[in-house]
Amino acid sequence: MPVSNNYCEVSVAADFYSKLLSGANIALAVSTLVMIATVLLSYPLAELLSMQLQIVAHISTIIAATILKISYVLRCIALNGLGKEVR
Numbered sequence: 805m806p807v808s809n810n811y812c813e814v815s816v817a818a819d820f821y822s823k824l825l826s827g828a829n830i831a832l833a834v835s836t837l838v839m840i841a842t843v844l845l846s847y848p849l850a851e852l853l854s855m856q857l858q859i860v861a862h863i864s865t866i867i868a869a870t871i872l873k874i875s876y877v878l879r880c881i882a883l884n885g886l887g888k889e890v891r
Contacts, residue, residue: 817885818886820885821881821882821885821886822882822886824878824881824882824885825879825882825883825886827878828875828876828878828879828882829875829879831871831874831875831878832872832875832876832879835868835869835871835872835875836872838864838868838871839865839868839869839872842861842862842864842865842868843865845857845858845861846858846861846862846865
């Protein structure tokens with residue numbers, strides 16, 4: 805009869821969620837900075853850009869917002885997996 809080692813399983817899960825939390829926090833910070841940059845390029849600085857760059861800036865805003873939302877969801881999953889308060 806195989807014996808399971810729950811401590812090892814908990815340790816592996818905690819390690820996974822810790823890495824997930826770290827990655828999600830980094831992605832959240834980077835996507836926030838990219839979002840700020842693309843919004844600045846899309847609106848107040850739009851007259852300085854060509855039409856092609858304005859289109860790229862607007863599309864990049866949508867992509868950055870999507871990554872920001874996914875990063876936040878991953879952060880919530882990691883915090884829940886670690887047993888910490890999810891805010």
